[in-house]
Amino acid sequence: MIHVLVTQAGHLEETSKQCCKMSETTSKHTSALCTMQSLHLVLLVVLTIFVYYVSKPHVTEVQPMNRFDVTNVSYTVSMAQPTDSIQRTAVSERTYVMVMSQKRSGSSFMGELFNQNPTVFFMFEPLRSLTSLAMKKTSFSFETAVHNTLNSIFKCELTHVPVSGWVVKKTEVSTCFNAFEMQNNSVLRQICSKYDLTGNQMFLNISSTLCKRRSHFAFKTIRITDLAHLKPFFVNDEFNIKVIHLVRDPRAVMNSRHLLHEENLDFIRRKGTHADEVKDLCQNMKVNIAYGQHIPDWLVGRYKLVRYEDLAEKPFQVTSDIYNYLGWILPQEVNTWILRNTDHDDDKAYSRTRDSRKTAQAWRKTMPFPDVLNIQNKCQDVMKLLGYVQFESRQSMRDAKSSCIPFNGYLNHI
Incomplete structure (x- = not known):
């Protein structure tokens, strides 16, 4: 020219x-x-x-990859591990969000508030495989394994994460054949729909690159029972970690677990087959709620307690409040997902599509009243602390007009 x-x-x-x-x-x-x-x-x-x-050629700044732009990602290991300067910038500027909860407390639903955000790299239960590994090996240190795994995922070194925990349930030819994880993770969907991958290692290399290019990182877990175990990460200024502690009425939690008809392996790992699961549930809730009551120095500004019932009752308002706590802009993709997935049910146990308002109190229609009394007796302290109303009769429990979860502004008094 x-x-x-x-x-x-x-x-x-x-x-x-x-x-x-x-x-x-x-x-x-x-x-x-x-x-x-x-x-x-x-x-x-x-x-x-x-x-x-x-x-004339110029040196330009590397721009973050768009949500569905994976065309420039190389399959080589070198591309999956950017230079130190790029990685340090990503680590210092991003926020790391941990949704901490317990089994059947609504953490999968809350996880979607981040999974649907195009600026967030979200991981669904990256610690899952550690439970089975701990049950198989007598010398296995669960806390050490958790620390090592979190350190790897915070740095987006996903090749060091046990693949059987995050990507696949069993050994498979390709991660892209796992429909369960494809449903759980927007990152997996975009990679697998773009490329015909032939192995987990190749997939993890690409995922590591995408992880480093996203503005923020989030994961949800039901396998951390005490925030104190993660204190070293908070004390270390390398990661800006913020915790969202999601709690749910213990009566609803236990009813939902019962309806699954499956063993709670994480509970068995910690307490054995003869321990009291109700007491374990409420004790763990109380331990972590205490951090909100008396916040230690290393957790100031990094802990937020959210009741599942409040999220279910006012999903848009609570989601907006969560994003304000994080200092993030709430994208339209998240609001669209909430609109499409909180007004009807698809009757699947692990589904995120719920009529959220009905789901929050559905246990009151079917749960045997003696079971309710048993839970109220063992968990009365934590239920009172969280504002859950206790029922004195089967009739009051079945009365749909009365609420056991008055909306109270996400427990600002705690």
Whole structure:
């Protein structure tokens, strides 16, 4: 392009010279024409200089990858591990969100508030495999494994994360054949829909690259029973971690677990087969709620308690409050997901599509009243602390007009 412009400029310059010679002996009309050609020459020279500088290579800043832009991701290990300077920038500027809860407390639903955000890399239960590993190995240290795994995922070194926990349930030819995880993770969906991957390692390399390019990181877990175990991460200034402690009425939790008809392996790992699961549930809730009552220095500004019932009753308001706590802008994708997934049920045990208002109190229609009394007796302290109303009779429990979960602004008094 530049060569062509230069050639044309040369021709026009020669014509202009000839025209100027002729203008000395010709009419005024010819002289005016000569003047116009001279102006064209000046404009062409300016255009040539402009095109040259625009087309000249420049060093530009690396921009974050768009939500569905995985076309530039290489399958090589070197591309999956960016330079130290890029990685340090990502670590220092991003927020790491941990949704901490207990089994059947609504953490999968809350996780979608981050999974649907195009600026967030979200992981669904990255610690899941550690439970089975701990039950198989007598010398296995669960707390050490949790620390090592979290350290890896915070740095987006996903090749160090046990693949059987995050990506697949069993050994499979490709991670993309696992429909369960494909449903859980927006990152998996975009990678697997774009490429025909043939192994977990290749998938994890690409995922690591995407993780480092997202603005923020979030994960949800039901396998951390005490925040104190994570104190080293909070004390270390390397990661800006914020906790969302999600709690739910213990009566609803136990009813939901019962309806699953499956063992609570994480509970068995910690307490054995003969321990009291109700007491374990409420004791763990109380331990972590205490951090909100008397916040230690290392957790100031990094802990937020949310009741599932409040989220179910006012999903848009509570979600907005959560994003304000994080200092994030609430994207339209999240609001759209809430609108489409909180007004009807699809009757699947692990579904995130719920009529949230009905789900929060559905246990009151079917749970045997003796079971309710048993839970209220063992958990009365934590229920009172969280504002859950206790029932004195089966009739009051079945009365749909009475609420056992008055909306109270997400427990600001705690």
